[in-house]
Amino acid sequence: MDTDPRSPVCLAPHFAFLPIDSNKGEIRLLKIELGRYGEVIKCSYRLTTVTGDVQYETLSYVWGDLQVDKTIIVEDTEVGLTDNLFNALTRIRHETELRHLWVDALCINQEDGAEKTAQVDMMHKIFSECAQCYMWMGNIEASAIGVKESEALEAAKGALDAIRLLSGEDSEYKLPPSLTTRDQRAKAGNAIKALFQSPWWSRIWTVQEATSPRLGTVLWGPISIPWHYLTQVAERLIQGKWPPEDRFSIFDLFENYNFLTSPMLALIWASRWIEAPHPPYEMLYRFRYRRSTDPRDKVYVILNLVAEGSYPLPSVRSSDYGVPAAVLYRRVMLDLLRDEYGLRPLIGFRGEPKSVPGLPSWVVDWSTPPAGQERAAFWEHIKFWYKYTADRGLPMLDLNNLTSPEHGEDVLNVNGVFFDKILVCSDVIAENDGSDRLHEKARETITRAVAEDPRFRIVSEVYWQAVLDDIITGNCADSTESMEGSTADVYWRLQMLRHQRLFITEGGAAGLGPSGTSVGDEIWVLSGGRSPFLLGPLKASDPVVKHEDSSYHYSFRGDVFIPGIMRGEAVDSRKDTQRYVHIH
Structure with a gap:
């Protein structure tokens, strides 16, 4: 049997998909025959359109471990499935009712690029027109809940009962038998956490699959709960609409509920993009760290979250799987800059x-970074971006000449002015670096600067110490401004230092830059940049430089903060x- 190594389905060489015409809006449905638990799952295909006369349901699930070791019968042919997909179909198959189900891996020919592109472009319609969507969270795992195998199902039932109570559906908050004791409530709280630890919450396509359907049902092992209960819980918790303390204390379940409200509120926001889309960069960053088997899906999912016929990314008008990921990401970045x-x-x-x-170094990699690596801090930096005007006095960014035939599509051309070069920099600031260690890194940086250029001794040492102290303590932020539940200076200390470096320039300026900051890097103020940017000079021998003269050709490092130049x-x-720089 042959299989796409990135698919949860393994098809026999002679397997033939029932032909469809995507131009007519046709889709395949999997008709699941009646059967009891343990019997072979038998299916056939049926053609319809999303607005046809066949009422169908959809499945939202995680491909998961792609080891194929279960089988079902489709069109009289054996088809191999992963455990997770097989378990989902086993859960949905009914003894007395036929099921018409749309499930991506079985209803789209993953080997046909044209069909895949057309069907992916239709996915919002497919999910918005379905009778309901089943959201498969996987089987209930006792180890994830922290209970014995014999207690897992009861703890999970208690979890769903608790969700019903928190949703406000029962205004009297009558405790069900599964939540009468404090021990039961503690186990139910752990089970709710286990539910939200399901890989389903980390997959990019589940964003669309959760927000498009009119009706959804969460399936968790043999139990289920309506999707709208979860949205109601998140909204009520954020609004402070908790059950009466004397009837049901939320803190008997868990001390903190961010694990629930954070992913749910993100999905609630996304559900509103169809009517009021956010700026495209916000939509991409909002779910940047969700996972996808194909890195291009991190972009294509956005096309299915906005109104049909609107194109938040002008160069990406369809889900074209013939376009390499690097080319797609570069086109997206240019769209974002122009937008x-x-x-x-x-x-x-x-x-x-x-x-x-x-x-290219200036293009955001929307795919998920390797575990344990630094993550970009876009949301943190954006809170300070509009407070600066470093590019005041420069012409606007030339949107028509961001790339050029001379340098190629991978090279970003931007006008700007050179400010200075990095003389020395500190070690990377770790997340767990305390105040003492931060001040020690500042002193080490000053010592290195004096050793590199003794002219800076005495006068500059005092200045550097004051500037770096202000950066470390957050004195460069407004202590009277509220920001994310604290003051701006506290937020700066908590969020703006980690994975960055303190530095001193050849001209005697001091500042804060990204972890990639290196000696000899250049600081430029660029058109369209409210903050200065750090660029790494390239050499003629670098493979990306296709000119004998490598002057003003750079690799992108990131934005920097330097007191004294943030206002132009x-x-x-x-x-x-002023001159153009070429960023590879």
């Missing part, structure tokens, strides 16, 4: 590695030195 009329999509880089081969001061005295 923003500026360089905001470039902020927050903190040394995150590229997983997609051939990706660097541009005021350098307007006559």
Whole structure:
């Protein structure tokens, strides 16, 4: 049997999909025959359209471990499935009712690129027109809940009963038998956490599959609960609409509920994009760290979250799986820069590695980074972006010449002024670095600077100490401004230092830059950049440089903070030195 190694389905060489015409809006449905638990699952195909006369349901699930070791029968042919997909179909198959189910791996010919593109483009319609969507969370795992195998099902039932109570469906908050004791409630709380630890919550396509259907049902092993209960719980918890303390204390379940409200609120926001889409960079960043088997899906899912006929990314009008991921991501980045009329999509880089081969340094890698690697801090940096005007006095970003035939599509051309070079920098600031260690890194950086250039001794040492202290303590942020539940200076200390480096320049300036900051890197103020940016000079010998003269050719590092130039001061005295830089 042959299989796509990235698919949860293994098809025999002679297996033939029932032909469909996507141009007519046709889709395949899997008709699941009646059967009892343990009997072979037998299916056949039926053609229809999303608005046809066949009432159908959809399945939202995680491909998961792609080891194929279960089988079903489709069109009288044996088909291999992964455990997770097999378990989902086993759960949905009914003894007395036929099921017409749309499930991606079995209803789309994954080997036919044209069909896959057309069907993926139809997925919003497929899910929005279904009778209901089954959201398969997997089997109930005792180890995930922290109970004995014999207690797992009861704990899970208690979890769903608790969700019903928190949803406000029962205004009297009558406790069911599964929640009468504190021990039961504690186990139910652990089970709710286990439910939200299901891999389903980390998959990119489940965003669309959860937000498009009119009706959804969460399936968890043999038990289920309506999807809208979960949305109601999240909204009520955020609004402070808790059950009466004397009837049902939420803290008997868990001390903190961010694990529930955070993913649910993100999905609630996404469900509203069909009517009021957010800026495309926000939509992409909102679910950036969800997983996808194909890195291109991180972009294509956005097309299915906005109104039909609207194109938030002008160069990406369909889910074209013939386009390499690196080319797609580069086109997306250019779309974002043009949509923003500026360089905001470039902020927050903190040394995150590229997983997609051939990706230019200035292009965001939307695929999930390797575990344990730094993650970009876009949401943190954006809170300070509009407070700065480093590019004041420069012309607007030239949207028509971001790339050029001379340098190629992978090279970003931006006008700007040179400010300075990095003389020395600290070690990368770790997340667990305390105040003492941060001040120690500042002193080490100053010592290195004096050793590199003794002219800076005495006068500059005092200045550097003051500047770096302000950066470390957050004195560069407004202590009277509220930000994410704290003041801006506290937020700065908590979020703006990790995975960054302190540095001192050859001209004596001091600042904060990304983890990739290196000696000799250059600081530029660029058109469309409210913050200065750090660029790494390239050499003629670098493979990406296709010119004998490598002057003004760079690799992108990230945005930097330097007191004294965040309000346009660097541009005021350098307007006559403007020139284009070429970022590879």
